Amino acid sequence: MKSHVKAVVIGGGVVGCSVLYHLAKAGWTDIMLIERSELTSGSSWHAAGGFHTLNGDPNVAKLQAYTVQLYKEIEELSGQSCSLHLTGGVMMADTPERMDFLRLAHAKGRYLGMDTELITPSEAKAMFPLMDEKNFVGAMWDPVEGHLDPSGTTIAYSKAAKKLGAEIVLRNRVVDLTQQPDGTWNVVTEQGTVHAEHVVNCGGLWAREIGRMVGVELPVLAMEHMYLLTEPMPEVEEFNKSTGREMIGVLDFKGEIYTRQERNGILLGTYEKACKPWSPVNTPWDFGHELLQPDIDRIAPSLEIGFKHFPGIEKAGIKQIINGPFTFALDGNPLVGPVQGLTNFWCACAVMAGFSQGGGVGLALSNWMVHGDPGFDVWGMDVARFGEWATLRYTNAKVRENYSRRFSIRFPNEELPAARPAQTTPLYDTMLANNAVMGDSWGLETPLWFAPKGTEPKDIVSFHRSNDFGPVGEEVRATRDKVGVTEIANFAKYEVSGPGAEDFLNRLMTNRMPKVGRIVLTPMVNEFGKLIGDFTIAKTGEDRFMIWGSSAAQKYHMRWFEKHLPKDGPRASEVRIHRFDQTLVGLSIAGPKSRDLLQKLVDVDVSTKAFRFMDFREMAVGGAPCMVNRITYTGDLGYEIWMAPAYQRLVYKAIKDAGAEFGIVDFGMRALLSMRLEKNFPTWFRELRPIYGPFEGSMDRFIKLEKNDFIGREASAKEHAEGPKLRRVSFIVDAIDADVMGDEPIWAKVGKDYGTVEKPHGYGAPRFDETGKEVRGSKAAEGASAVRGIVDGEWRVVGWVTSGGYAHYVQKSMAQGYVPAALAEDESAGLFEIEILGHRRPARINVEPPFDPSGEKMRT
Numbered sequence: 007m008k009s010h011v012k013a014v015v016i017g018g019g020v021v022g023c024s025v026l027y028h029l030a031k032a033g034w035t036d037i038m039l040i041e042r043s044e045l046t047s048g049s050s051w052h053a054a055g056g057f058h059t060l061n062g063d064p065n066v067a068k069l070q071a072y073t074v075q076l077y078k079e080i081e082e083l084s085g086q087s088c089s090l091h092l093t094g095g096v097m098m099a100d101t102p103e104r105m106d107f108l109r110l111a112h113a114k115g116r117y118l119g120m121d122t123e124l125i126t127p128s129e130a131k132a133m134f135p136l137m138d139e140k141n142f143v144g145a146m147w148d149p150v151e152g153h154l155d156p157s158g159t160t161i162a163y164s165k166a167a168k169k170l171g172a173e174i175v176l177r178n179r180v181v182d183l184t185q186q187p188d189g190t191w192n193v194v195t196e197q198g199t200v201h202a203e204h205v206v207n208c209g210g211l212w213a214r215e216i217g218r219m220v221g222v223e224l225p226v227l228a229m230e231h232m233y234l235l236t237e238p239m240p241e242v243e244e245f246n247k248s249t250g251r252e253m254i255g256v257l258d259f260k261g262e263i264y265t266r267q268e269r270n271g272i273l274l275g276t277y278e279k280a281c282k283p284w285s286p287v288n289t290p291w292d293f294g295h296e297l298l299q300p301d302i303d304r305i306a307p308s309l310e311i312g313f314k315h316f317p318g319i320e321k322a323g324i325k326q327i328i329n330g331p332f333t334f335a336l337d338g339n340p341l342v343g344p345v346q347g348l349t350n351f352w353c354a355c356a357v358m359a360g361f362s363q364g365g366g367v368g369l370a371l372s373n374w375m376v377h378g379d380p381g382f383d384v385w386g387m388d389v390a391r392f393g394e395w396a397t398l399r400y401t402n403a404k405v406r407e408n409y410s411r412r413f414s415i416r417f418p419n420e421e422l423p424a425a426r427p428a429q430t431t432p433l434y435d436t437m438l439a440n441n442a443v444m445g446d447s448w449g450l451e452t453p454l455w456f457a458p459k460g461t462e463p464k465d466i467v468s469f470h471r472s473n474d475f476g477p478v479g480e481e482v483r484a485t486r487d488k489v490g491v492t493e494i495a496n497f498a499k500y501e502v503s504g505p506g507a508e509d510f511l512n513r514l515m516t517n518r519m520p521k522v523g524r525i526v527l528t529p530m531v532n533e534f535g536k537l538i539g540d541f542t543i544a545k546t547g548e549d550r551f552m553i554w555g556s557s558a559a560q561k562y563h564m565r566w567f568e569k570h571l572p573k574d575g576p577r578a579s580e581v582r583i584h585r586f587d588q589t590l591v592g593l594s595i596a597g598p599k600s601r602d603l604l605q606k607l608v609d610v611d612v613s614t615k616a617f618r619f620m621d622f623r624e625m626a627v628g629g630a631p632c633m634v635n636r637i638t639y640t641g642d643l644g645y646e647i648w649m650a651p652a653y654q655r656l657v658y659k660a661i662k663d664a665g666a667e668f669g670i671v672d673f674g675m676r677a678l679l680s681m682r683l684e685k686n687f688p689t690w691f692r693e694l695r696p697i698y699g700p701f702e703g704s705m706d707r708f709i710k711l712e713k714n715d716f717i718g719r720e721a722s723a724k725e726h727a728e729g730p731k732l733r734r735v736s737f738i739v740d741a742i743d744a745d746v747m748g749d750e751p752i753w754a755k756v757g758k759d760y761g762t763v764e765k766p767h768g769y770g771a772p773r774f775d776e777t778g779k780e781v782r783g784s785k786a787a788e789g790a791s792a793v794r795g796i797v798d799g800e801w802r803v804v805g806w807v808t809s810g811g812y813a814h815y816v817q818k819s820m821a822q823g824y825v826p827a828a829l830a831e832d833e834s835a836g837l838f839e840i841e842i843l844g845h846r847r848p849a850r851i852n853v854e855p856p857f858d859p860s861g862e863k864m865r866t
């Protein structure tokens with residue numbers, strides 16, 4: 007065993023071996039994988055080996071597609087078979103709602119380059135004759151599904167990595183990790199200490215324990231999971247013989263089961279409601295190649311439905327029931343990337359579908375380690391997406407909820423109840439008393455809308471407009487016509503201070519920093535000129551700045567800020583960053599009467615001249631010390647008021663009391679988001695993501711290329727000089743009773759060829775395409791998925807929706823999304839349609855915001 011290496015990968019399951027392979031392939035060959043036992047000594051050996059490409063997050067779906075197509079490459083390089091069976095599979099819908107869900111997934115597939123197809127139950131039965139098709143209303147076919155040999159696949163990765171120069175050490179447990187002053191690691195193992203620049207936690211079932219070695223409680227939990235194997239079935243053999251094909255994979259939402267052919271019989275697995283965590287606090291180190299006791303009673307309700315839906319399986323004898331543990335994060339997606347607050351400590355764990363996702367995880371992580379950037383939009387699996395609130399018990403509740411809902415539909419207006427309330431502001435009880443319907447915003451209870459008095463404050467979940475439609479409309483109209491107040495504690499808030507603060511922010515942000523007492527809006531881009539943040543910044547003192555941003559991105563942004571802090575020498579102490587989280591809370595008042603209201607609450611002049619649009623002041627509001635921004639996300643006259651939590655009730659009461667004469671209303675997040683739509687304002691993580699350049703995102707006026715050499719300036723200047731390929735645009739849609747939710751395809755019919763534009767997926771760092779070939783240079787900035795160009799006046803998919811909904815004040819259904827820039831800029835471009843729940847609805851590009859297009863109201 008070497009004593010010094012560039013990187014140590016801990017864990018020889020499918021994920022660790024994939025990470026090792028991808029690191030070696032990217033050129034880091036001085037690397038070592040350390041496994042406490044034999045390879046696949048965690049969950050990998052007893053997996054059912056199924057793989058598929060579908061995922062709720064389109065970016066994760068693309069990495070799954072990469073994984074599936076990688077298997078041929080590792081088979082060739084290693085000489086080890088993965089026993090690939092690419093059978094294809096169907097998802098079966100038993101209700102119209104589940105069919106709507108499949109229509110949405112299919113629509114998304116249109117711009118992701120997936121070949122899914124909506125089919126009838128009879129067509130599905132022809133490929134899987136063991137089902138009773140009368141139980142279903144429809145199905146979706148996906149050709150890129152199948153199964154493989156889990157152990158063979160893990161070994162293929164490991165052999166391929168070894169061929170490229172990586173070392174694998176077996177039967178050697180990592181017992182401790184200690185960081186050196188220079189940021190490198192001493193990896194203490196049973197066989198001695200290895201010094202490494204980087205450490206990767208691929209500990210699978212023990213990922214939590216490895217996290218604890220460095221003082222981190224990772225939000226990951228193992229769950230028991232069962233599948234059964236039948237005796238050989240004559241029906242299966244007969245089907246194989248008569249068609250020359252294997253039976254396909256089937257996923258049945260209602261029964262919460264998946265099933266497929268295994269040898270001459272059937273494999274059937276369940277995601278049962280009565281699910282059970284395994285080793286919820288500590289994973290025993292002596293657990294290895296053993297299985298857990300099957301518990302047929304727990305899966306009996308799923309089996310009952312399964313046997314009714316697939317009567318052909320009921321007749322077969324059960325040969326074996328496998329029960330094994332495997333790990334999940336709160337939302338079922340992996341935890342990948344560098345852990346904020348630590349140096350060179352990386353995660354690739356909580357991978358619940360290692361055979362669908364392991365390749366993509368390995369590729370993204372190796373890009374990140376070798377080139378400093380994952381090269382893809384990996385937010386959906388970034389370890390930074392959960393905050394400190396994701397404690398052991400919180401994780402336990404959320405993982406159980408996620409497991410038991412694995413095959414349930416998540417409606418766009420559905421808030422999930424587990425582990426709530428976790429964080430609350432001082433106004434929580436007041437909001438409940440006001441009949442608020444609360445939502446979870448990065449672990450914080452936040453008012454979404456206010457139900458009319460006397461009605462139950464509850465969403466009726468639906469893909470269509472629902473019971474919030476009327477009340478949200480009223481909140482919007484009352485705010486726009488008079489004045490409204492809302493909680494904004496769920497924004498991220500940071501303070502950057504010190505003599506180096508301004509230089510630091512100028513280096514990170516694309517816009518110029520404001521003068522004392524003024525505010526700017528500014529994107530942040532990475533070295534590749536891609537959007538990685540969007541902030542409101544106020545200069546609050548000579549060496550002090552307040553920053554507000556997206557709540558969910560707090561750890562993601564802190565990681566970036568910390569990475570770029572001056573590290574050594576005299577400048578190291580010049581910049582300090584503080585994240586407030588819930589130690590600073592806020593209220594926003596908006597609407598034409600908001601200035602009159604504020605004036606009643608303060609002892610300073612807040613007239614238009616004294617307190618201008620985009621001004622910042624510290625002032626006492628209702629007697630409480632506050633910071634006030636003259637800005638609001640409603641795009642109206644309005645203010646954001648920030649205070650310590652101890653003052654929030656006082657300020658709220660003062661606002662409501664003083665606002666009574668103006669007819670003040672409470673409004674929630676849904677009204678706020680409706681109002682931002684009619685101003686064409688983008689949102690972070692929907693319109694603005696790391697796959698878009700700032701000019702593509704139509705953020706042109708916030709990019710000051712001439713100001714200084716900010717990170718990503720060169721790439722942004724190039725985008726500007728060459729012209730963006732895409733443009734974020736806003737549409738008015740002729741919707742009927744359902745609005746867009748995001749990820750719908752945009753169709754166009756134009757007589758002119760605007761060329762082919764693809765949905766960007768990867769960018770920047772050298773990476774590999776879906777066939778495993780390395781992609782370099784400008785090709786690397788292109789997407790891997792197909793949004794076809796427009797030819798000869800045919801209807802084609804030309805773009806994708808990022809978000810939308812109903813803009814209540816202007817009474818229009820609106821959508822934002824991306825289309826080819828040339829198309830966005832041509833007023834006579836032609837006709838558009840946006841697909842909503844399988845129906846294409848006419849849509850028009852809307853250049854000027856329909857509410858207050860000149861910004862007059864906001865500025866006066």
Ligand SMILES: Cc1cc2nc3c(=O)[nH]c(=O)nc-3n(C[C@H](O)[C@H](O)[C@H](O)COP(=O)(O)OP(=O)(O)OC[C@H]3O[C@@H](n4cnc5c(N)ncnc54)[C@H](O)[C@@H]3O)c2cc1C
Nearest residue numbers: 017019021042047048049050054055056180210359360361
């Ligand atoms: C019953 C069942 C069915 C499944 N079916 C499927 C399926 O059909 N498709 C699919 O994609 N996935 C399936 N899975 C999930 C799949 O098994 C996991 O996604 C995958 O195994 C995760 O791999 P991993 O490498 O992250 O973790 P693991 O396989 O748990 O590997 C972790 C490794 O790290 C080692 N290790 C831990 N700590 C240390 C240490 N301190 N020092 C040294 N070594 C250490 C362990 O010994 C182990 O070998 C199934 C799982 C189960 C249980």
